[in-house]
Amino acid sequence: MTSVGPAIEIQGVYTAYEGAERPTLTDVSLTIGRGEYVVIGGPNGAGKTTLLETINGMLPITHGNALVCGHNVRGNGVQVRCRVGYLLQNFSFDPLTPFTVEEVVMMGRFGKMGLFRKPGKEDHDAVKKALALLEIEDLADRPIGHLSGGQQQKVLLAQNLARDPEILLLDEPFSNLDMFAREAINRLLTRLVIDGITVIIVSHAFDDLPDRPVRVLVMQEGKIALDRECSPGEVEQVIRNAGNGTRNA
Amino acid sequence: MLEFLIPNNIVCHAVEAMLFASVACAVLGVIITQIQISSIGFTMAHAAFAGAAVGMFLSLNSTICAIIAGVCVAFLIGPLSDKARVSADTALGLLFGISMAVAIFFIAYMQTLGKGFSAMGLLFGDVISLYREEIYLLAIICVVAVVFVVVLYKEITGIIFNKKIAESVGIRVKPVYYAMLFVIALTVALCIPIIGGLLLYVWLVTPAAIALQFCYRLSAMFVVAPLVAAAISVSGALAGLEYSLPVAPLTAVLLSLVFIIAVVISPKRRITFRKS
Numbered sequence A: 001m002t003s004v005g006p007a008i009e010i011q012g013v014y015t016a017y018e019g020a021e022r023p024t025l026t027d028v029s030l031t032i033g034r035g036e037y038v039v040i041g042g043p044n045g046a047g048k049t050t051l052l053e054t055i056n057g058m059l060p061i062t063h064g065n066a067l068v069c070g071h072n073v074r075g076n077g078v079q080v081r082c083r084v085g086y087l088l089q090n091f092s093f094d095p096l097t098p099f100t101v102e103e104v105v106m107m108g109r110f111g112k113m114g115l116f117r118k119p120g121k122e123d124h125d126a127v128k129k130a131l132a133l134l135e136i137e138d139l140a141d142r143p144i145g146h147l148s149g150g151q152q153q154k155v156l157l158a159q160n161l162a163r164d165p166e167i168l169l170l171d172e173p174f175s176n177l178d179m180f181a182r183e184a185i186n187r188l189l190t191r192l193v194i195d196g197i198t199v200i201i202v203s204h205a206f207d208d209l210p211d212r213p214v215r216v217l218v219m220q221e222g223k224i225a226l227d228r229e230c231s232p233g234e235v236e237q238v239i240r241n242a243g244n245g246t247r248n249a
Numbered sequence B: 001m002l003e004f005l006i007p008n009n010i011v012c013h014a015v016e017a018m019l020f021a022s023v024a025c026a027v028l029g030v031i032i033t034q035i036q037i038s039s040i041g042f043t044m045a046h047a048a049f050a051g052a053a054v055g056m057f058l059s060l061n062s063t064i065c066a067i068i069a070g071v072c073v074a075f076l077i078g079p080l081s082d083k084a085r086v087s088a089d090t091a092l093g094l095l096f097g098i099s100m101a102v103a104i105f106f107i108a109y110m111q112t113l114g115k116g117f118s119a120m121g122l123l124f125g126d127v128i129s130l131y132r133e134e135i136y137l138l139a140i141i142c143v144v145a146v147v148f149v150v151v152l153y154k155e156i157t158g159i160i161f162n163k164k165i166a167e168s169v170g171i172r173v174k175p176v177y178y179a180m181l182f183v184i185a186l187t188v189a190l191c192i193p194i195i196g197g198l199l200l201y202v203w204l205v206t207p208a209a210i211a212l213q214f215c216y217r218l219s220a221m222f223v224v225a226p227l228v229a230a231a232i233s234v235s236g237a238l239a240g241l242e243y244s245l246p247v248a249p250l251t252a253v254l255l256s257l258v259f260i261i262a263v264v265i266s267p268k269r270r271i272t273f274r275k276s
C-alpha cells in the first residue's frame, strides 16, 4: 500500500553524529516526488551517505522535519525503513558468514513482516522475484561469503528489492560491478522508476544512467549546493561545474 | 526430573544441572560468538561471579546477587558496545579487572574466615551440593534461552548477519539486542554455581566453536551446539562422579579436546575438488 503525497519532504533538517561538535547536515530542505530518478554527487565527506541515512531514519534529526512515504521520520524510523530500501556503501562478507544468498534476501522482509511472524508464501515469492530481477537465482543456496564482491552487491540489492520498497536509496552501488552488471542494473533501475519507485543514487559513475531526464543534487559540506534536472549526458558536466564553482568562490 | 533414568539422587541432580546449564549456555553461545561479543559474555560472567562472591560474604542469596551484578554490567556495557566505540574494549577491560579483583578479594577473605569451601565452588563449580530449587531455576532459564531464540529468530539472525543492515531493513535492533544481553546475564548468573565463574566462558564459546567447524548454516549451529554441549556435559558429569574427579573442570577439558578434534576433522578445511 503506497501512501499519497511526495516520496520525500524534508524541511530545514540538521543531522548530527553522536559526539560531533557540529551537525553534518545543516539546514537541508528537499522535496522528491514519486518515480523520480535522483543522482547525488559531491566530494568525499560532503554528507551524501549522511543524507541517505537521514532519509531512512538511521541517524538522528536534531532540527527540522522529514516526511518519508507519509511518515514522520522522527519517531517512526522502523515504519520508514520497512518502505525504503537502502543499499549500504562498501560491504563485503567473510567466507565464514553462515548465511546463504536466499537467507540474506529474505532478511530484507524481516522488518516488514513484524515481530514473531515466520516467513510465509508471500515472502518466499517476493524473494524468488527479487533473485530473478537480479538474475542470481542460481546463487540462491550459496553462502554469501563465497561470492565475489560484485555478486555480494547484487545479493544486497535483491535484499532491498524483496520488500517492495517505495523508495530505493543506493550508496555507490556500482563500485564493485563489472560493465555488464552495471548495464543490467541500470536497466532494472529504469524499470523501477517507470513503475513509480523513487530511486536515489549516490554515484561517481555516469556512463550508465537511464535514458530519461535525471535530477542531480550536488552536496557540499553538508548542504545541497545544486539541485537541477538535466539529461543523462549532462550529469557529469553539471557535477563538475558545481565543484569548480565553489572552489573558485 | 530424570530420576527414572538415574536412581542415584546426587548423580541425577548433577546430570540435570549440567544438562540445563550446558544447553542454555551453548544456545546463547552461538549468538555471542557470531556477533563477536565474547568479551561482553566474558565480562558479564566475571561480574556475576563477583556478585555471587559478595553475596556469599554478606550471607545474602548469592544467586540473586550474581543476577543483579550480571544485569547491571549488561546495561552498562550495552550502550558502549552498540556504538562500537573503541572505548568499549577498554571499558570491558576495566569492568573485567574490577570484577576479578572484587571476587578474588572476597573469596580470599572468606577463606581466612573458614568459608573457603563454598567459595571455591564459585570459582570452579560444584554440582554436588545443589538445591532442588536451583535445578528448577536452571531448567527454567534453559527453556527461556531456547524460547528466546525461537521467538526472535528472525531478529537475532538479522543482528548476527550485520547490525547496520538489520537496522536498515526495519528490524528493531536495539530492544532485541538489550533483551539478548539480559537473557545472557541471567543465564550466566544462574550457571555460576554449577560451572564456576572461571570456567563458564568455556561453555559460552566452545560448543559454538565446535558447531562452526561443521555447519554452514546458522540454523544448524543453533541445533548442533547445544546437542554437543549437552552430550559432553552429561558425560563429564557421569564420569566425574564415577571417578571422583571435579566435574566442571573435567567437562571443560573434554569440551576443549572435542574442539581440537573438530578443527582437525572439519570439512571446512578440506579441499574436496578433484580434477577428473
Ligand SMILES: Nc1ncnc2c1ncn2[C@@H]1O[C@H](COP(=O)(O)OP(=O)(O)O)[C@@H](O)[C@H]1O
Pocket: A017, A018, A020, A024, A042, A043, A044, A045, A046, A047, A048, A049, A050, A051
Ligand atoms: N560515524 C560518524 N561519526 C562522526 N562523523 C561522521 C561519521 N560518519 C561520517 N562523519 C562525518 O560526516 C561527514 C559526511 O560524511 P558522509 O556522509 O559519509 O560523506 P560522503 O559524502 O562521502 O558519503 C564527514 O565529514 C565525516 O567526517
Ligand SMILES: [Mg+2]
Pocket: A048, A049, A050, A089, A171
Ligand atoms: Mg559515502
